[in-house]
Amino acid sequence: MPETTSSQKKNADAVDWRKLKKDFPILDQQVHGVPLVYFDNAATTQKPRAVIDSMSSYYLEDNSNVHRGVHELSNRATSAYESARKRAAEFINAGDTRGIIFTRGTTESINLVAQAWGDANFKPGDRILLTEMEHHSNIVPWQLIAERTDAELIYVPVTGDDGRLDLTRLEELLSRNVKLFAFTHVSNTLGTINPAAELCAMARKHGVTTLVDAAQSAGHMPVDVAEIGCDFLAFSGHKVCGPTGIGVLYVKGEMLEKLPPWQGGGEMISSVDFFKTSWNEPPYKFEAGTPNIAGAVGLHAAMDYLDGIGRRNIFEHDRELGRYAWRRLSEIPGIRLLGPADERIGLVSFLLKDAHAHDVTTFADQRGFALRGGHHCNQPLMRKLGVASTVRSSFYFYNDTDEIDRLVDVLIQIQKFFAG
Amino acid sequence: MFGDLDDLYQDIILDYSRNPRNFRKIESPPARVVEGHNPLCGDELTLYLLMDGDVVRDVAFEGAGCAISKASASAMTTAVKGKTRSEALKVLENFHDMVTSGNAEVFEDDKLAAFSGVHKFPARVKCAMLGWRALESSLSSTDDESGAGVSVEKKTITTE
């Protein structure tokens, strides 16, 4: 991608962010009679026209099944699918495409590791180390496999409202017969960026396998598995400007051979006898059945699009928005802001003094703002922080400070309305 | 001034949420206790129901929630106190019809009519129904044979 490398050299100031917004037709609309402001990017990002077009032209011109036919269309579909895999390897600097498994998303990627690797490796008394800021999808799959294997879950604590991991405890926790340490790169509720490379290095020292949930980081900052040094990493296409229903599980080279197959079916076999089957090579061994080919094509276009802008630039842009929002929101009397004041992505989570999160989001929706109110699939963390729900506003490169100013005005109105 | 929002957050609803009625505990036993939970927002509500034979003698609730769920649970407690089990269930059915259809005919001149605006906000129907669903669950549970009337149950409100 020569285009990628040259434009990545641009810095964030040189990017025309307003022009990029025009690449997203969906953002140019009114809801409830007012212009839409999309601030729910942590749930899913919007898709640029390039992604939508890539998928429709795949269906209009190239659709076929992969790795099967020898006819022209099947060759095209296979090559589109495999070139998406190659692009995904570049996107996270995986080096080798063998370690890039396409899944339905982060959730399925984590379930694959829990069920295939976990089932083969956890013994009674083994511990699985998670953190208190995990999304339900990085908790529940481990609970299921822990129950089946008599392994036990333990957690790295979160310090409090400032939303950091208590790393003073990590060394001691890792030494408690831990087999696997699975943690989120970026918290979807607090916006915290965890020092992934440092955490993995510490785990490695204790011989602990690592899984990084990159759902909230992959589209928002450079993610480099070689630098992080993890064994597994998962992300979702729909949170990186790509379509739903496609995601990636990265598996480090030396883990690949040790990872047993997960689901059985076509594609994942090399030869099937009535009673015995030999497996295909990775990554095909882990991709049973006809894959989401159009999804992979769309994801490919999304990764090209993001790296065309440069994820370092996106990170800087969003971080500025996050800082701006934090500063402006702090002006609202009685507001409670959660998460660290710095080392965060462009996401703010807060509670207004007199208005419940659910009422805030309904009200804001009528003013055109798409916000999220709730527990953000983070119930254990919310309980720990003593809140049932928060309002979350999560930004992306197509958002701007003007939208944040308008949000603050609306929040002040809301506060007044409910305080009476 | 706020269009549809004024329909949703009528004065009576704001009043009931700021000053919830019957927002307290009832000793259990003899009261039945049900925990209602809205998985969408994490809201939790504990409902206490004291029956006198077939009649609702006292009903109260506690918990954190949005304005709609708090006001609706408040209004529910005042609406069903003194009613028989089947009368209370009938009010519940009518209330559910109203918050999903917007038709407030049955509740003419009744404060419950204030909740008809909820139907314009489908995502909020669950909030309005949380206390009522807990009541329904509590009414359908039976007191134990010793007459102690203890019934603690967790009910998750998942569908509407």
Ligand SMILES: Cc1ncc(COP(=O)(O)O)c(C=O)c1O
């Ligand atoms: C941190 C984190 N992990 C995992 C997930 C699950 O992603 P998906 O639903 O795409 O599988 C999410 C999505 O909300 C997330 O924010």
